[in-house]
Amino acid sequence: MQTKSAKKMDPLKYTLLILAVIVFIIFSVLLGGTFANPSNIMTFFRQGSIYGFVILGVTWVLAMDEMDVSFPEIAAFSSVFCSFLAVNGLQIDLAVLLTLICGALFGLLNGILIADLKLPSMITTIAVSGVAKALGNMIAQGRTVPITKDTTAVFYCLTWYKFLGIPVVFLAFAIAVTVLALVQEKTRFGQYVYAIGDNKEAALAAGIKIRRVQKIVFTLSGLFGSFGGILIMFMVSSGQPTIGSTLFLDSFTKILLGALMLKTGKTNMIGTFVGVLFMAMLVNGLTQMGLASYISQIITGFLLIIGVTMTTVIQRNYQKNALQLE
Amino acid sequence: MNKGAKWKDELPVILFIIIFVGLIILFSIFGSGFLTVNNILGILRHVSIVAIAALGVSFVVIVGHTDISFYLVACFAAMMMGFSLAKGLPAPMAVFAGLGCALAFGICSGFAVGVLKLPDIIIAIAIGTIGYGCAYLPSGGSRIYTNFSSSGIGFLNDGSILGIPCPTFLMLVFYIIAYIILEHTKFGTYFYSAGLNKIAANYSGIRVSLVVLVAFVICILLGAFAGEINTASVGNAEVTTALTLLLPCYTAVSIGTAIFKKPGVIGTFLGALLLQIVSNGFTHMNLKYWYSDLTTSILLILSLPISLLNNRKGNSGSTVKASA
Numbered sequence: 001m002q003t004k005s006a007k008k009m010d011p012l013k014y015t016l017l018i019l020a021v022i023v024f025i026i027f028s029v030l031l032g033g034t035f036a037n038p039s040n041i042m043t044f045f046r047q048g049s050i051y052g053f054v055i056l057g058v059t060w061v062l063a064m065d066e067m068d069v070s071f072p073e074i075a076a077f078s079s080v081f082c083s084f085l086a087v088n089g090l091q092i093d094l095a096v097l098l099t100l101i102c103g104a105l106f107g108l109l110n111g112i113l114i115a116d117l118k119l120p121s122m123i124t125t126i127a128v129s130g131v132a133k134a135l136g137n138m139i140a141q142g143r144t145v146p147i148t149k150d151t152t153a154v155f156y157c158l159t160w161y162k163f164l165g166i167p168v169v170f171l172a173f174a175i176a177v178t179v180l181a182l183v184q185e186k187t188r189f190g191q192y193v194y195a196i197g198d199n200k201e202a203a204l205a206a207g208i209k210i211r212r213v214q215k216i217v218f219t220l221s222g223l224f225g226s227f228g229g230i231l232i233m234f235m236v237s238s239g240q241p242t243i244g245s246t247l248f249l250d251s252f253t254k255i256l257l258g259a260l261m262l263k264t265g266k267t268n269m270i271g272t273f274v275g276v277l278f279m280a281m282l283v284n285g286l287t288q289m290g291l292a293s294y295i296s297q298i299i300t301g302f303l304l305i306i307g308v309t310m311t312t313v314i315q316r317n318y319q320k321n322a323l324q325l326e
Numbered sequence: 327m328n329k330g331a332k333w334k335d336e337l338p339v340i341l342f343i344i345i346f347v348g349l350i351i352l353f354s355i356f357g358s359g360f361l362t363v364n365n366i367l368g369i370l371r372h373v374s375i376v377a378i379a380a381l382g383v384s385f386v387v388i389v390g391h392t393d394i395s396f397y398l399v400a401c402f403a404a405m406m407m408g409f410s411l412a413k414g415l416p417a418p419m420a421v422f423a424g425l426g427c428a429l430a431f432g433i434c435s436g437f438a439v440g441v442l443k444l445p446d447i448i449i450a451i452a453i454g455t456i457g458y459g460c461a462y463l464p465s466g467g468s469r470i471y472t473n474f475s476s477s478g479i480g481f482l483n484d485g486s487i488l489g490i491p492c493p494t495f496l497m498l499v500f501y502i503i504a505y506i507i508l509e510h511t512k513f514g515t516y517f518y519s520a521g522l523n524k525i526a527a528n529y530s531g532i533r534v535s536l537v538v539l540v541a542f543v544i545c546i547l548l549g550a551f552a553g554e555i556n557t558a559s560v561g562n563a564e565v566t567t568a569l570t571l572l573l574p575c576y577t578a579v580s581i582g583t584a585i586f587k588k589p590g591v592i593g594t595f596l597g598a599l600l601l602q603i604v605s606n607g608f609t610h611m612n613l614k615y616w617y618s619d620l621t622t623s624i625l626l627i628l629s630l631p632i633s634l635l636n637n638r639k640g641n642s643g644s645t646v647k648a649s650a
Contacts, residue, residue, distance in 0.1 A: 130623030
């Protein structure tokens, strides 16, 4: 039944990928060589990957039918905290490590509040994001914290270096997505995440330790938010307490566009990967055409509404048919 | 309900009074000029922005949904108001121009969530993305000053009606209307019934889809109006004008839910008032704004379990929920 339903809901499976290819062709025709050359493609791959790391963890939070709006502020906090530690003389790699732990702790805080105290995830994460934002501002006194360039730092290499012409950060992003996608599809943990998202009561009855899975997923969300925040810090060479609000909308658009891929209507790793690259390409192409990035925001907003409507209608139709068959 | 458990029922109220009075005492001791008539009037004036927006959020929360797009659409409405002013429209027309744009967004998201029954969070993200993108359209993201002071839009913030500061007056009007509708009309009970059990409400002849749609429209309109007041007080239209509204609004509603065991008009107002006292008091203690942000977040975390506790005991009233 499960496999059948998966096959029946297929028509939208590769929508986003097809859309991406179509948009790529349109840009290539309109802009010619300036867009469709390897160095430009690598530019937006690199850009996209850095912002893509931020949302890897949230993908599973949404798949679990919970919400996490705190990761952008955790990213902002991490970028400030890490630069603050580095400026105050801590060895940079150590600072990064400490910051990652802090980010994970924020995520764990979310997880404990939501899993153990059973608080609603959306409002809880609004509160935790408020805490992260306030702490970030407190550390930075509301200003940006510039850091000195340290070319030996691991994350510096990750952000700036290239391997055979391909940005290292894109390779790292691709590897991370591959690993997480394997975990999602091939391990029990991944199955649990989607089982909880489908039906919490059923998952509980089946003996899944829901609370533990929730805590792990929220911790991962905080960890990846922190990771992305540190990458952004190395990219712009300063800790930025205000990146949170700009990350918020773009990130969710990418994840939710990605939900149109493969598992129709469900957020998933491969979908997020395609969503990230699609958005990066769209922004890059539109910028080269002389259109501001907010145009791409408006376009993706409409794409999102169309996509959600389509997937919901198709799923409902399918469910109706299934009921009739029974 | 037995008598032994009664003090427990009153616990949130007692807790709220303790925090409220405690903070006032703290601020009067440590902050210079906190407990003066001028400052209290100032608090009543400044509370109105968050209070008006939070009133809108209460409606959405009452019908059992969440809307995280209202503050992004509010940015657009405020920009449209500034744009209309720059184009030479009189101030009242400009206000309505902004509200009209917000209304279109409100109807869209209300229709999508209420009638089409699409997931509210995803719709909020989509509507918010479009709204915030549109906020850049009038000026490309730069501030709009043109005609601002000469148009008299400042009245929205500085003026006074019947001796009461304009924003406070408007806030009172909105709250009184909302109170009468929610507590004393049949239509108001529809909102609560829709929040409790959509299917049951449907069977008892309530057009739930319409009620949800109205709630979303109210939420976005009031949010947009709050954004416009904020813009009028700042003195120029800025894209980021309403971005700070999300956290205090949900905190106010959540505190209100904790006190009265269900989201409602008076609770939301008390929540907003508490937050304004916190931020005003911290300013008087010469502490930067992030301290009050931190306090707001902590108050939100604290109020959540209390509001849920009431709900889990089987009391009536919907609660701040993640999704329907």
